[in-house]
Amino acid sequence: MxxxxxxxxxxxxxxxxxxxxxxxxxxxxxRVSSFSIGFGPVLLQRQRRGVQFALRAIPLGGFVAFPDDEAGSTIPKDDPNLLSNxxxxxxxxxxxxxxxxxxxxxxxxxxxxxxVVGIPAGFSATPGVLVSGVQSGQPAAIAGLQPGDRILSLAGEPLAGGQTAVMEMVERIQASPSQSLELVAERNGSRVQLQLTPSDLDGTGRVGAQLQPFGEEAYRPARGPLEPIRQANRDFTTLLSRTAGGFFTLITHFGETAGQVSGPVKIVEMGASFAQQGGSSLFLFTALISIxxxxxxxxxxxxxxxxxxxxxxxxxxxxxxxxxxxxxxxxxxxxxxxxxxxxxxxxxxxxxxxxxxxxxxx
Incomplete structure (x- = not known):
């Protein structure tokens, strides 16, 4: 599901x-000639007011076509309702x-x-650091880390929890390029021991994983009809700026970040994970992918x-x-x-x- x-x-x-x-x-x-979801051969179609609405075989996007683009169109080239005119x-x-x-x-x-879900009222952190993403071919993936793992300790030091634990782990990784670090993670209710060796990037350790605090966000009902709008404005600005920044980093540091680019399969996998979590996760997934x-x-x-x-x-x-x-x-x-x-x-x-x-x- x-x-x-x-x-x-x-x-x-x-x-x-x-x-x-x-x-x-x-x-x-x-004038519009067709509205298509997908590319390639037509699977289903319907004509309505001179427009072809079609579902096509290759589900990699969609397009709206105009008579201007059709070589066999019977509409005069000087028609004022053509897009090109x-x-x-x-x-x-x-x-x-x-x-x-x-x-x-x-x-x-x-x-x-x-x-519907409510206004964020604080994060209830529990011990550990959550692995929210793993970059293919990087040290985290090579070590065997998987999205959803809860890291409990690094180099024998337990991770207390919250944003502080994330920062402690990042600092330890950055300070340990090319050094093997013992890691204990919880996966599907059982513990696994892994050896994580950060790569050396100009003297700084990197592992190619996205980390975040482990726990649950608490929500409260909105105080009035305008509070959801104000909260949405803040969340929208944050997501848009981070997304635009991510694309900018991809363009300016392509060699280092190309492996983080996700295709349709990975996006569906991530969406399925959000759907299983339910609540605000599915809202967030929809907004994030739309942006x-x-x-x-x-x-x-x-x-x-x-x-x-x-x-x-x-x-x-x-x-x-x-x-x-x-x-x-x-x-x-x-x-x-x-x-x-x-x-x-x-x-x-x-x-x-x-x-x-x-x-x-x-």
Whole structure:
């Protein structure tokens, strides 16, 4: 059920993103030819008011198509309702609407979380440090650490709990490059002993794991109708700034952080874990992935909304569109890159699933 919930959330976020483009176009009277979820061959379709609504075979996103893009379209090229014949601000709104829709959805989900689950009233920490993520190929993964492990002691020293325990563990790791550290962790109710050897990065130890305090967040009912909105504003700002910062770090330190990039399989696995926890976790997962989808699509890469904005900006600076062959080459290169990257991530993340690793180990 957790996997199904995660898949449903991802599908819903894609629908919201594409619906942003669709409604921004139709609201302005711009012609739309199709609204598709997925790519490739059509599995299911329905025609409504001249628009093809389709579910396609490759579930790696979606798209809204316009008659401008169709070689066999019978609509005259000078039709004022074609997207390409509209002023730049109207076309910019259509492009930006997908990102804006995901950001708005994330904010609404956070408002709902504060209203339904409550307002954070403090963290009840218990001894240990939680491993929330492990980077493939890094010392933590090599040592055998897994997401969900609760680290009880490091180098013979028990970890008391809370943010202090996280900082103590980070400081000990950073101070021990290339040194073997004995680690005791709790996993599924039993204890495991591991040997963790931090890598040496310019004299500082690194293990490639995300750590956080172990315990439970306490919540209280909201005091009035405006408190959920204020709490959502704070949470939204924090998530957006951290997500944007993460993408910036990925771009500026690609070699060190590329292994942390997750594909669809890993995202579904993470979503299933959140779904099993229930409560605020599923709200947080939905908001976080929606913000990530918005920031990702805002990047100036071919085939993404940010790439479309680059073409629009160049058109505004030049006073006319780029030659069609250049635009086509730009988009085709983006398609090859994104599909190739998705396939690599799917293969990598699938191979790291515990069940798959057990089969490979036989």
């Amino acid at each position: 957790g996997v199904l919930a995660a898949l449903a959330i991802l599908a819903g976020l894609i629908v919201v993103h594409e619906a942003g483009h669709f409604f921004a176009a139709t609201w302005q009277g711009i 509209r002023p730049l601000p109207q076309r910019a709104l259509v492009i930006a609407a997908g990102v804006l829709a995901n950001l708005l959805l994330a904010w609404l989900v956070l408002v709902a979380q504060s209203a 990530n989808l918005a920031v990702l699509n805002a990047l100036p890469l071919p085939l993404l909304d940010g790439g479309q904005f680059v073409l629009l900006l160049l058109e505004g600076l030049r006073g006319r569109p780029l030659p069609e062959r250049l635009q086509m080459a730009f988009m085709q290169s983006g398609f090859v890159f994104l599909v190739g990257l998705s396939l690599v991530l799917i293969v990598r993340d699938t191979s790291q699933l515990p069940a798959v690793q057990q089969l490979l180990a036989r």
